[in-house]
């Protein structure tokens with residue numbers, strides 16, 4: 001059985017902040033095409049604030065650390081993605097309350113809660129051209145791999161492959177939720193910014209668990 005430690009969760013959050021900072025302009029360009037050109041700015045602001053606050057909660061359990069991240073994202077990201085990512089981390093945090101490390105089963109529960117949080121908050125379906133198009137297939141792939149006996153690092157590899165395919169699947173889609181849906185058919189032909197930031201977040205988790 002593989003375990004994800006609290007230290008790895010903290011490293012993951014640092015890695016997310018870094019990759020979002022590095023891709024701030026890219027995410028904003030994607031949002032310029034079908035939204036209001038602020039997704040990279042929103043996500044970078046939120047995660048920079050989240051990691052700035054990590055030292056004050058780093059001695060707490062994984063649940064409380066992720067809850068603190070959630071509260072920071074809700075209060076600093078803004079737009080549609082702030083409440084969505086905030087709820088994602090909030091739902092996930094409640095599933096790992098009191099834990100100092102996460103087993104394969106904990107990871108299944110944790111990742112499923114991220115999907116449940118986004119769906120609860122945003123009411124999107126797969127195919128609506130949102131972050132859910134990356135997240136839902138990734139979590140399904142993770143669960144399938146664990147059920148087949150894979151370790152968390154192995155299952156995360158499958159999850160990130162599915163996440164990448166899900167992210168790219170948004171290119172031809174017509175947006176049904178959020179700002180991009182105002183464009184109707186004209187939203188087709190562009191990769192969804194939220195689906196892209198979700199890919200970076202999952203890829204950072206894989207990279208952290210593999211190091």
Ligand code: ADP
Nearest residue numbers: 039079080081122124130131177178193194195
């Ligand atoms: P805003 O559109 O308010 O400027 P952002 O640009 O930060 O917010 O985030 C836009 C992203 O939010 C979209 O690319 C999409 O992935 C995601 N999104 C918008 N509405 C929903 C929803 N109802 N459910 C899931 N994701 C959504």
Ligand code: MG
Nearest residue numbers: 035036038039
């Ligand atoms: Mg936007």
Ligand code: MG
Nearest residue numbers: 036038079080
């Ligand atoms: Mg906006």
